[in-house]
Amino acid sequence: MTGTDFIDKSRDKWNRIYRKSSENEPRPSSVLTDYRYLVPSQGRALDIACGLGGNTLYLASSGLMTTAIDLSDEGIDKLKQKATAKNLEVNAIVADVSNAYFASNEQYHQAFDVISVSNYLDRQLFTIFPDLLRPGGLLFYQTFVQDKSDVENGPSNPAFLLEANELLALTQPLVCRVFYDLGTVGDTGHGLRNQSCIIAQKGG
Numbered sequence: 001m002t003g004t005d006f007i008d009k010s011r012d013k014w015n016r017i018y019r020k021s022s023e024n025e026p027r028p029s030s031v032l033t034d035y036r037y038l039v040p041s042q043g044r045a046l047d048i049a050c051g052l053g054g055n056t057l058y059l060a061s062s063g064l065m066t067t068a069i070d071l072s073d074e075g076i077d078k079l080k081q082k083a084t085a086k087n088l089e090v091n092a093i094v095a096d097v098s099n100a101y102f103a104s105n106e107q108y109h110q111a112f113d114v115i116s117v118s119n120y121l122d123r124q125l126f127t128i129f130p131d132l133l134r135p136g137g138l139l140f141y142q143t144f145v146q147d148k149s150d151v152e153n154g155p156s157n158p159a160f161l162l163e164a165n166e167l168l169a170l171t172q173p174l175v176c177r178v179f180y181d182l183g184t185v186g187d188t189g190h191g192l193r194n195q196s197c198i199i200a201q202k203g204g
């Protein structure tokens with residue numbers, strides 16, 4: 001399958017999911033809400049692979065001028081409707097996020113105080129985050145791990161699952177402010193399982 005075929009298939013899949021979705025209140029990721037006191041109340045935010053925009057709407061309602069990008073035009077349409085209904089200004093864009101996309105758009109360079117990514121893993125993107133963040137800016141990343149307590153939760157393809165401690169390595173040279181990855185240690189009925197989270201800051 002070529003890269004374009006893969007992107008087309010992925011767009012079709014997510015469009016089908018969002019067409020059927022009756023989710024009225026897409027939820028923000030817990031790394032944002034649990035650490036809401038680290039989210040600035042002004043500046044610019046970027047939500048990558050935003051889907052229906054749980055993170056986007058949360059960031060915009062926190063006072064940030066928020067750009068949201070996703071491959072799925074149907075997801076982006078629903079997000080725009082939701083933002084309008086909530087009287088929130090959101091810059092919602094249909095695009096295939098990749099390093100080439102960001103590198104070719106000068107307006108993204110050192111532009112963001114916050115970047116959020118949840119339930120999506122593209123390891124290549126980590127090399128561009130330091131360039132997209134303003135000095136002092138924060139990356140909030142939360143996605144699925146290989147060491148899941150519930151194997152049905154999240155993707156099964158290991159390419160889309162983090163290894164133990166992988167977020168710590170991927171986010172270098174950003175400074176880690178918060179990191180957790182509980183794996184299957186202890187009582188798996190407690191704590192955030194199946195996913196790992198990081199909040200990492202650009203120095204300066």
Ligand SMILES: C[S@@+](CC[C@H](N)C(=O)[O-])C[C@H]1O[C@@H](n2cnc3c(N)ncnc32)[C@H](O)[C@@H]1O
Nearest residue numbers: 014049050051070071072095096097118119120
């Ligand atoms: C599991 S959903 C996560 C949505 C949202 N971040 C959330 O946590 O609810 C994955 C999203 O990634 C988007 N996606 C997949 N590949 C993409 C790409 N190459 N560029 C932009 N978005 C992509 C899909 O369209 C889908 O909305």
